[in-house]
Amino acid sequence: MTFEQILTSLKQKQYKPIYFLAGEEPWYIDQITDYIADNVLSESEKAFNLTILYGKDITINDIVLSARRFPMMSPYQVVIVKEAQNIDNIEALEVYAQNPLNSTILVIAYKYKPLNKRYKLAKLIESKGILFETKKLYDNQLPTWITGYAKGKGKNIDPKASLLLSESVGxxxxxxxxxxxxxxxxxxxxTPMITVEHVEKNIGISKEFNNFELQKAILTKNQFKANQIIFAFGKNPKDYPIQVTIATLFGFFTKLLMYHYLPDKSPGSVASSLKINPYFVQDYVSAARNYNGRKVVENISILREYDMKSKGFNSATTDTAELLKELIFKLMN
Known part of the structure; x- marks a missing residue:
């Protein structure tokens, strides 16, 4: 089941005896866990029927004993195990998963890694409950996720604002x-629409000095603007990590290389092939005029080189300001 399907079934009060929530993206795990904790039981039922355990403080036996209790004055009890990734022998939970109580809703929050599918536990949970595994979103998926989340909160968001938010917040x-x-x-x-100005004003992002504006200066070959931005970055390396800047530019030039070799360069085809919002297609059209395929390949190589240098490899200096100056000069010339 997907994240959306799990939440829909919970809202319809279709409960499973075990929810094993694992994987790299903790946000999804927290959302499902919090929904179950907040909504399955009434406030009066929670006093006797909501148990929260922490993986670093418990054993499998503690989980089993809690899960095998019967609810008091309620059709269900909820047992939530947070930080379950700290339990070394999680596979031993199969002793409970073989015959779980239908009156218990057991939630295992197993963050930052998947459950080993070779465990018998995984097969038992898949047959009797929900085994949900989250994955980190790719950078090109973030703007779409942001748009969907904003809509869920009753707001539209400008595509440029969405991109700025994803690049600035991470x-x-x-x-x-x-x-x-x-x-x-x-x-x-x-105010129905979130704009770039709203993001800049309320999230503390500089209007002039950010990776989005640096990318724009590079693609239009505005050397003066690019130098202004990297000077600001160099003075505040903690706020503007060079690795984030390199990753942003690497993503852009990688897509620009794909653009050069697309057989169909119509806006719709470009947006679909590069997995970008149609709003940004013109950026690639403009950049392609300034950077031919050969230069794009060279720039990708340069970015890889400076990514290593920023981490101390094959570099006489790791001073952020100096590395940025060198990098941007080589990219644009």
Whole structure:
């Protein structure tokens, strides 16, 4: 089941005896866990029927004993195990999974790694409950996720604002969701659209100096603007990590290389092939005029080289300001 399907079934009160929530993206795990904790039981039922355990403090036997209790004055009890990835012998939970109580809803929050599918436990959970595995979103998936999350909060978001948010906040969905929640509160119900200006004002992103503007300066070969931005980055390396800048530019030039070799360069085909919002197709059209295929390949190689240098490999200096100056000069010339 997908994340959306699990939430839909929970809202319809279609409960399973075990929810094993695992994987690399903790936001999905937290959302499902919190929904079950907040909504399955009434406030009066929670006092006797909601148990929260922490993996670093318990054993499998503690989980089994809690799960095998019967609810008090309620059709269900909820047992939530947080930080379950800290339990070394999680596969031993199969002793309970073989015959789980239908009156218990057991939630295992097993973050940052998958459950080994070779365990008998995995097969038991798949047959009797829900085994849900999350994966980190790719960078090109973040703007779409942001748009969907904002719509769920009753807001539309400008594509440029969505891209700026993803590049500035990073790929942590919890941080992105918190940023959008902050925007929703700040803008109120009377403002239906989140714009770049709203993101810059409320999330603390510099209007002039960010990776989005640097990318724009490079693709248009605006050397003066690019130098202004990297000078600001060099003065504040903690706020503007060079690795994030390199990753952003690497993603752009990789897509630009794909663009050069597309047989169909119509806007719809470009957007579909590069997995970008149609709003940004013109950026690639403009960049292709300034950077031919050979130069794009060279730039991708340069970005790989400076990614290694930024981490201390084959570099006499790891000073962020100097590396950025060298990098941007080589990319644009």
């Amino acid at each position: 790929s942590d969905l919890s941080k992105i969701a918190n940023a959008i929640d902050k925007l929703v509160i700040a803008l109120g119900p009377e």
